[in-house]
Amino acid sequence: MAEKRKIDARGSFCPGPLMELIAGIKAANVGDELEVLSTDRGSAADIPEWIKKVGHELLTTTEENGVWHITVRKTK
Amino acid sequence: MKIVIVGGGMGGTILGNNLARRLHHELRTGKVRITMLSASDRHMYQPGLLYVAVGSMMPDELYRDQAGLLEPGIVFHVDPVENFMLDKRQVKTKSGAVHDYDVLVIATGSRAVMDSIPGLAENAETFYTEESAVRMLKRLRGFQGGRVVITVGVPHKCPMAPLEITFMLHDFFKERGIGDKVQLHYTYPIGRVHSLENVAKWAAPEFDRLGITYETLFNMKEVDGKTKTLTSEEGSSCKFDLLIAIPAHKGMEVVEKNGLGQNGWIPTNRTRLNMEGQENVFVLGDTTNLPISKAGSTAHFEAEALGENIAAMVKVGSPVRDYDGKVFCFIEAGKDRATYAMFNYTTPPDPKAPTRAVHWFKVAYNKLYWASARGLL
Ligand SMILES: Cc1cc2nc3c(=O)[nH]c(=O)nc-3n(C[C@H](O)[C@H](O)[C@H](O)COP(=O)(O)OP(=O)(O)OC[C@H]3O[C@@H](n4cnc5c(N)ncnc54)[C@H](O)[C@@H]3O)c2cc1C
Numbered sequence: 001m002a003e004k005r006k007i008d009a010r011g012s013f014c015p016g017p018l019m020e021l022i023a024g025i026k027a028a029n030v031g032d033e034l035e036v037l038s039t040d041r042g043s044a045a046d047i048p049e050w051i052k053k054v055g056h057e058l059l060t061t062t063e064e065n066g067v068w069h070i071t072v073r074k075t076k
Numbered sequence: 077m078k079i080v081i082v083g084g085g086m087g088g089t090i091l092g093n094n095l096a097r098r099l100h101h102e103l104r105t106g107k108v109r110i111t112m113l114s115a116s117d118r119h120m121y122q123p124g125l126l127y128v129a130v131g132s133m134m135p136d137e138l139y140r141d142q143a144g145l146l147e148p149g150i151v152f153h154v155d156p157v158e159n160f161m162l163d164k165r166q167v168k169t170k171s172g173a174v175h176d177y178d179v180l181v182i183a184t185g186s187r188a189v190m191d192s193i194p195g196l197a198e199n200a201e202t203f204y205t206e207e208s209a210v211r212m213l214k215r216l217r218g219f220q221g222g223r224v225v226i227t228v229g230v231p232h233k234c235p236m237a238p239l240e241i242t243f244m245l246h247d248f249f250k251e252r253g254i255g256d257k258v259q260l261h262y263t264y265p266i267g268r269v270h271s272l273e274n275v276a277k278w279a280a281p282e283f284d285r286l287g288i289t290y291e292t293l294f295n296m297k298e299v300d301g302k303t304k305t306l307t308s309e310e311g312s313s314c315k316f317d318l319l320i321a322i323p324a325h326k327g328m329e330v331v332e333k334n335g336l337g338q339n340g341w342i343p344t345n346r347t348r349l350n351m352e353g354q355e356n357v358f359v360l361g362d363t364t365n366l367p368i369s370k371a372g373s374t375a376h377f378e379a380e381a382l383g384e385n386i387a388a389m390v391k392v393g394s395p396v397r398d399y400d401g402k403v404f405c406f407i408e409a410g411k412d413r414a415t416y417a418m419f420n421y422t423t424p425p426d427p428k429a430p431t432r433a434v435h436w437f438k439v440a441y442n443k444l445y446w447a448s449a450r451g452l453l
Binding site: 016055 | 271273309310
């Protein structure tokens with residue numbers, strides 16, 4: 001069954017949040033949803049770009065009080 | 077007061093000498109004792125490895141006797157720490173000796189981990205140790221042309237090394253007269269060619285100008301030696317005739333084994349430099365988890381701030397200043413031109429066009445380093 005997981009990368013700077021997402025995706029199953037929390041502006045731009053390149057599905061990107069929440073579904 | 081410094085590399089040595097000078101009187105009267113525990117009796121100037129790989133420095137130029145670099149008054153043992161017993165304020169070494177401390181400083185550095193990527197160690201050259209740099213030089217000398225891929229994982233020490241080796245290889249092959257037979261290709265894990273945005277903005281057009289191709293958002297996955305192919309986590313692949321790797325680093329195993337920090341990176345307060353949750357344990361250089369470059373200059377500036385603070389704690393019972401995240405890095409832009417990047421937590425770098433003067437300054441610094449380690453510069 002698909003799972004939802006949270007990766008809390010707040011306080012970690014570029015390239016930290018992206019690296020944590022890559023490790024999280026590796027460990028996840030196809031269909032799983034991962035939510036990355038990041039306070040780093042650079043990573044907020046890098047992560048969607050990475051998701052597009054790899055071909056996973058970007059579900060949402062929102063910013064709240066300086067924290068970006070990016071959710072992604074592993075598709076392959 | 078017993079001050080124990082674990083690690084006799086750039087950070088540990090500069091701190092030890094700085095403290096010994098500031099606490100000269102207290103050392104003489106026995107009020108303070110400084111002990112350094114390290115893993116080697118030799119001190120290596122690691123930045124020199126870049127030059128060893130292209131034949132412009134010899135390995136023996138990179139070493140000095142560690143004891144000879146230290147101020148008299150520092151008690152030095154080649155006896156690596158195996159156990160950190162922070163609750164008892166003690167460390168235990170390989171020989172079984174137990175050292176009590178009032179202040180502990182951990183500066184054990186970091187290491188390139190080639191075997192985290194299948195096939196990398198067997199099929200790639202690197203220059204992060206003496207042995208690998210010498211091997212790489214021999215490969216470069218014998219290389220007759222083809223596609224050279226420079227691939228990078230993060231985090232790694234010396235933030236500029238991937239760019240520097242790429243520019244230096246460009247000039248190396250040109251000088252050998254085979255520049256037109258070599259195609260240089262560079263890969264980097266994030267969405268630009270360097271993690272510092274302004275450095276990336278400077279380097280990408282330099283790559284374009286020199287005909288160096290690159291792929292960003294490329295995280296190494298595995299290397300197939302039979303087909304000479306490097307594949308990425310992102311699903312792309314690239315062919316190579318010669319593969320040069322700067323793999324992701326970790327801190328020392330002893331750090332992780334003792335539960336001080338995941339992957340050997342110790343959670344560190346960014347201004348006070350104490351280990352999170354530990355008032356009297358400080359962390360210096362590569363082994364911190366700070367979001368700044370793992371560079372000798374980082375270790376140097378941290379050591380200066382910490383030296384001032386520990387000495388002030390001895391003398392007046394309080395630290396006196398914050399570390400502001402200062403880093404200074406030269407960037408070799410070929411064999412005879414260089415620029416530099418200086419930055420801190422709040423001010424990003426702004427590299428200028430490379431010049432010969434900056435290159436010669438770096439060449440001079442390769443010798444001046446020993447004065448810097450002694451705390452004279
Ligand atoms: C190829 C290359 C090029 C570089 N170029 C540059 C450059 O141009 N500019 C720059 O600023 N930086 C550069 N660096 C980076 C720089 O060398 C490091 O960032 C710096 O040495 C870090 O200092 P440190 O004190 O944290 O660790 P180190 O200098 O690595 O010292 C670690 C010390 O800890 C000791 N140790 C290890 N384990 C133990 C243990 N269990 N107990 C006790 N002691 C232990 C080791 O023996 C060593 O003495 C380069 C590095 C490399 C490899």
